[in-house]
Amino acid sequence: MKLPVVARSLAFVSALAMVPIATAGMAQVDSRVAPEFAKLFATYQRIKASYVDPVDDDKLIRGAIDGMLASLDPHSAYLDGADLQRLETLIDGNYSGLGLSVVMEEGAVKVVSPFRGSPAEKAGIKAGDFITHLNGKLIYGGDLDDAVSQMRGPAGTSINLTIFRPGSEEPIETTVTRGVIELEPVTHTVADGGIGIITVNEFSRDVGADVYAAWGDIQKEVGGKVNGLILDLRSNPGGSLDEAVALSDLFLDEGRIVSQRGRARGESITYNSETMFRGQIAPNVPLIVLIDAGSASASEIVAGALQDHRRALIMGERSFGKGSVQSLVPLGDDAALKLTTARYYTPSGHSVQEGGIKPDIRVPQISDPDMERRMKYQLRESDLRGHLINEADLKDDDLERDLKADPRFSQTSEQLKEQGIEDFQLDYAIKTLRRTTASSVALLK
Known part of the structure; x- marks a missing residue:
């Protein structure tokens, strides 16, 4: 299997796509909005004269631009200087810092998820935590970019964080040493019984090729037949649309992967299989995809495509629910708009906006002792102020998690720890594959 020689665009579902924009197009202003521009200019003049x-x-x-974009949705923003550079380095897959995905919620910096293996994860920072102080300085009500800038810094330097964790009575004080965040977008292991596990941490460059290479390594390590495969997309915040298509294409030999629909010319696009790879890998191997509330955008594209084509069993928790595409519109050499330009849809036409991807089998992470408390305050797209509304007008029960007791998941984290189970969702997926395959090898522990 070979990568086709094609021009790879930078289309991003949680980051950006390079979009040319004509100067003449920027200059055109609908005459109906002229009175509103007059108000804006009058406000500017009054501030200059009387503040x-x-x-x-x-x-x-800058304040006017920020205000316009903030009124649209949580993912549109104006980027310049260091902000633009940080985004570009994140796309490349490495930078110096703590390794956190954060958003601003009600004036507070909230952790969406720490990157696996990052200094933040090693320090015990969890999804749903609120960062209130940096080096003892209150950051509540401040600017998200400023907070992110303070958390970035040279590897080896430290920063003190004060964290409010829902369910905890006292603030948590912790010191985190910054590191070079080599995100290692793709890692793999092999479980007993010939079960391959491929973990995709984020969708930076070459993820599709990296997963293909991981599959080859798994085949060599097994030394025979691979009896099952797990694609772990948990806590994966997304990234490149191209790489989401490439990864989906690995496991599909035909059909639609994802489509996007926008207002501007060129924003309505359909992506089909064999766009990046010809043929598929592991065609007869049972496949499980693990997702959770931290699986967003590009992760949801992959899960949705494999679910709609019935190529994989989706397991875990309902995903984040970010079904929009952001494009980077250059404004000169050192500034750009990160603008929401389209919604994307799974092959069946389902929009994941707000509702996310619902797993075929819901499996809670009961090995986490703080699960119930964190689930209560878990953050999803539908919780963000100003988020895009799903065109299907989802009902409340589409957005709520299933709270019914399930006897399969009645064990406590302490009981699981005694059994040596530290990751219940992964353990459940492995055991499911062992039951699924007819091979006696896969039944071995």
Whole structure:
């Protein structure tokens, strides 16, 4: 199997796509909005003339731009200087910092998820935590980019974090040493019984090729037939749309992978299998995809495609629910708009916006002793202020998790620990594959 020689665009579902924009197009203004621009200009003039302190033009213009974008949705933003550079380095897959995916919620910096193996994860920071102070300085009500900038820094330097964790009575004080975040987008292991496990941590460059290479390594390590495969997309915040398509294409030999629909010309696109790879890998191997509330955008594209084509069993918790595409619109050499330009849809036409991907088998992470407390305050797209509304007008029960007791999941984290089970979801997926295959090898422990 070979990668086709094609031009790989930078289309991102949780980051960006490079989009050219004509200067003439920017200059065109609908005459109906002229009175609103007059109000904006009048406000600018009044501030310049009467505000108690002198105000720079840059501050006012940046504030106006930020305000416009903030009124749209949580994922649109103006980027320049260090902000734009940070995004570009994140796309490349390495930077110096703590290794956190964060959002601003009600003026507070909330952790979506720590990257696996990152300094933040090693320090015990968890999804759903609120960071209130950096080096003793209150950051509540501040700017998210400023908070992220403070958490970034040279590897080997430390920063003190004060964390509020829902369910805990006292704030948590912790010191985290920054590191070079080599995200290692793809890792793999082999479980007893010939079960391969491929973990995709985020969708940066070459993830499709990396998963293909991991599959080859698993085949060599097994030394025979691979009896089952687990694709672990938990806590994967997304990334490149191209790489989501490439990864899905590995496991599909025909049909639609994802489509996107937008208002602007060129924003309505359909992606089909064999776009990146010809043929499929592991065609006769049972496949389980693990997802959770931290699985967003590109992760949801892969899970949705494999679920709709019935190529994989989706297991875990309902995903984040980010069904929008952001494009990077250059504004000169050192600034850009990260603008939501389209919604994306699974092969069956399902939008994951708000509702996310519902697993075929819901499996809670009962090996986590804080599971119930964190589930109560878990963050999803539908919780973000100003999020895009799903066009299907989802009902409340589509957004709520199933709270019915399941006798399969009645064990406590302490009981599982005594059995040597530290990751119940992964353990459950492995045991499911062992029961699924007819091979006696897969039944071995």
